[in-house]
Amino acid sequence: xxxxxxxxxxxxxxxxxxxxxxxxxxxxxxxxxxxxxxxxxxxxxxxxxxxxxxxxxxxxxxxxxxxxxxxxxxxxxxxxxxxxxxxxxxxxxxxxxxxxxxxxxxxxx
Amino acid sequence: xxxxxxxxxxxxxxxxxxxxxxxxxxxxxxxxxxxxxxxxxxxxxxxxxxxxxxxxxxxxxxxxxxxxxxxxxxxxxxxxxxxxxxxxxxxxxxxxxxxxxxxxxxxxxxxxxxxxxxxxxxxxxxxxxxxxxxxxxxxxxxxxxxxxxxxxxxxxxxxxxxxxxxxxxxxxxxxxxxxxxxxxxxxxxxxxxxxxxxxxxxxxxxxxxxxxxxxxxxxxxxxxxxxxxxxxxxxxxxxxxxxxxxxxxxxxxxxxxxxxxxxxxxxxxxxxxxxxxxxxxxxxxxxxxxxxxxxxxxxxxxxxxxxxxxxxxxxxxxxxxxxxxxxxxxxxxxxxxxxxxxxxxxxxxxxxxxxxxxxxxxxxxxxxxxxxxxxxxxxxxxxxxxxxxxxxxxxxxxxxxxxxxxxxxxxxxxxxxxxxxxxxxxxxxxxxxxxxxxxxxxxxxxxxxxxxxxxxxxxxxxxxxxxxxxxxxxxx
Ligand SMILES: [Zn+2]
Numbered sequence: 001x002x003x004x005x006x007x008x009x010x011x012x013x014x015x016x017x018x019x020x021x022x023x024x025x026x027x028x029x030x031x032x033x034x035x036x037x038x039x040x041x042x043x044x045x046x047x048x049x050x051x052x053x054x055x056x057x058x059x060x061x062x063x064x065x066x067x068x069x070x071x072x073x074x075x076x077x078x079x080x081x082x083x084x085x086x087x088x089x090x091x092x093x094x095x096x097x098x099x100x101x102x103x104x105x106x107x108x109x
Numbered sequence: 110x111x112x113x114x115x116x117x118x119x120x121x122x123x124x125x126x127x128x129x130x131x132x133x134x135x136x137x138x139x140x141x142x143x144x145x146x147x148x149x150x151x152x153x154x155x156x157x158x159x160x161x162x163x164x165x166x167x168x169x170x171x172x173x174x175x176x177x178x179x180x181x182x183x184x185x186x187x188x189x190x191x192x193x194x195x196x197x198x199x200x201x202x203x204x205x206x207x208x209x210x211x212x213x214x215x216x217x218x219x220x221x222x223x224x225x226x227x228x229x230x231x232x233x234x235x236x237x238x239x240x241x242x243x244x245x246x247x248x249x250x251x252x253x254x255x256x257x258x259x260x261x262x263x264x265x266x267x268x269x270x271x272x273x274x275x276x277x278x279x280x281x282x283x284x285x286x287x288x289x290x291x292x293x294x295x296x297x298x299x300x301x302x303x304x305x306x307x308x309x310x311x312x313x314x315x316x317x318x319x320x321x322x323x324x325x326x327x328x329x330x331x332x333x334x335x336x337x338x339x340x341x342x343x344x345x346x347x348x349x350x351x352x353x354x355x356x357x358x359x360x361x362x363x364x365x366x367x368x369x370x371x372x373x374x375x376x377x378x379x380x381x382x383x384x385x386x387x388x389x390x391x392x393x394x395x396x397x398x399x400x401x402x403x404x405x406x407x408x409x410x411x412x413x414x415x416x417x418x419x420x421x422x423x424x425x426x427x428x429x430x431x432x433x434x435x436x437x438x439x440x441x442x443x444x445x446x447x448x449x450x451x452x453x454x455x456x457x458x459x460x461x462x463x464x465x466x467x468x469x470x471x472x473x474x475x476x477x478x479x480x481x482x483x484x485x486x487x488x489x490x491x492x493x494x495x496x497x498x499x500x501x502x503x504x505x506x507x508x509x510x511x512x513x514x515x516x517x518x519x520x521x522x523x524x525x526x527x528x529x530x531x532x533x534x535x536x537x538x539x540x541x542x543x544x545x546x547x548x549x550x551x552x553x554x555x556x557x558x559x560x561x562x563x564x565x566x567x568x569x570x571x572x573x574x575x576x577x578x579x580x581x582x583x584x585x
């Protein structure tokens with residue numbers, strides 16, 4: 001049996017609307033993320049956001065993605081194509097195969 | 110008037126056969142709209158609804174042009190157009206309802222000329238102005254359905270709020286660079302503050318509670334836009350509008366406890382890539398939440414927060430909420446010694462450099478490579494702003510004290526400068542904002558060697574360069 005600390009959950013993360021420039025200009029990412037946070041709680045979307053800042057973000061302008069500990073205003077998070085407000089927002093616990101999409105809202109025309 | 114269908118004459122063959130003359134469509138209309146009227150689900154009733162409908166298109170640009178074309182073609186009875194801008198040459202790759210011969214004309218009259226050529230039958234109403242909190246309610250009130258084809262967050266929130274107050278369905282779309290979004294809001298229209306018996310449709314604020322900070326807002330002028338991307342969104346807006354009007358969704362307000370239609374708010378996302386074919390990520394239909402209890406505009410107690418009278422008094426303050434409209438050059442952060450005007454740069458630095466030989470200074474151009482590809486200051490090295498920041502962060506983490514070479518692309522070599530290692534660095538960007546931040550960043554990295562090396566911002570960027578030094582410079 002492997003140590004629960006080493007367990008991973010496989011998910012896909014997508015960025016759109018310009019956010020991809022912060023993540024090596026790649027829109028689609030297949031990731032294996034820790035199944036637990038540092039306190040041993042199941043990894044949720046809130047944990048994922050911090051994890052993405054620490055491990056996947058290549059551009060240091062983190063304030064274009066988070067403000068404080070929260071997603072910055074103007075970014076929508078969709079869990080399996082549904083607004084995260086239909087789930088439990090950042091408390092939603094990641095499940096294998098989940099797709100998490102971050103989109104920046106657009107205003108041009 | 111008898112609008113019921115009669116079938117008594119169908120098999121008649123003699124000339125005096127009674128005929129249903131209740132069809133109020135003219136010969137021309139029957140001919141002009143025939144191909145859309147025979148589509149399953151359309152028919153006479155739906156076409157009559159279109160002919161009696163009034164649609165307001167706010168913004169006669171990249172979204173408004175294609176949307177207006179299809180609405181005019183479909184025979185919408187009254188089409189109002191709102192825009193206070195004039196046609197510019199740089200609009201024409203996407204704003205296809207204008208023309209080269211109409212550059213300089215107001216967009217509203219230019220687009221109207223185009224629409225009348227396509228279909229002279231609708232009643233076109235010109236509103237040659239921008240929408241503001243003062244005129245918004247008067248503009249919106251006479252219409253059945255509103256299309257938000259504008260280009261900035263402040264007007265988007267304003268238009269949505271007015272649509273909530275006046276109970277109008279809103280088709281909202283936006284686009285920048287290679288992405289587009291469209292969503293139908295407040296449809297069927299539901300009284301402000303009504304929550305009981307829901308779910309009810311969301312407004313713009315339900316979906317997008319707060320605007321992004323000003324530094325994260327991309328405009329088409331600054332960030333660019335591909336014509337077909339924004340065009341597709343505009344066409345989709347016309348499609349949604351025709352759907353709503355033909356099926357009379359706009360005229361069936363949700364009465365308390367009886368949402369007549371299932372509420373399925375959907376955000377359609379179009380994300381286009383210049384380097385890949387259609388992929389599963391190109392079109393995505395995202396499920397959004399319904400009207401929110403805590404929404405400022407349409408939620409619980411919203412009648413006390415958002416009113417037509419309040420709008421005219423300047424409440425809420427849209428400009429403030431959205432961090433100011435537009436993005437003119439901001440306040441400088443550098444001192445006078447850290448800045449040089451383009452003219453001064455040419456007269457002192459460049460001339461001096463030529464006399465003394467090469468390698469006496471470095472010009473760092475922090476624009477995106479697409480901008481750089483059209484031209485730059487002689488000898489300039491391109492390190493896009495984002496890349497520069499990434500490199501700076503990387504070095505900070507590793508704790509190294511960098512050399513100039515470390516921030517330059519590997520193929521760039523600074524020629525031997527005769528023992529003078531403190532070659533000054535001049536930083537230039539597009540309009541003079543990023544470059545100031547870059548100067549600060551480079552100093553923070555220790556590249557100024559405690560003041561021994563000059564690191565200077567070329568004030569006003571390549572925009573000022575074009576104005577002061579080289580009028581033929583291809584500034585984009
Ligand atoms: Zn709302």
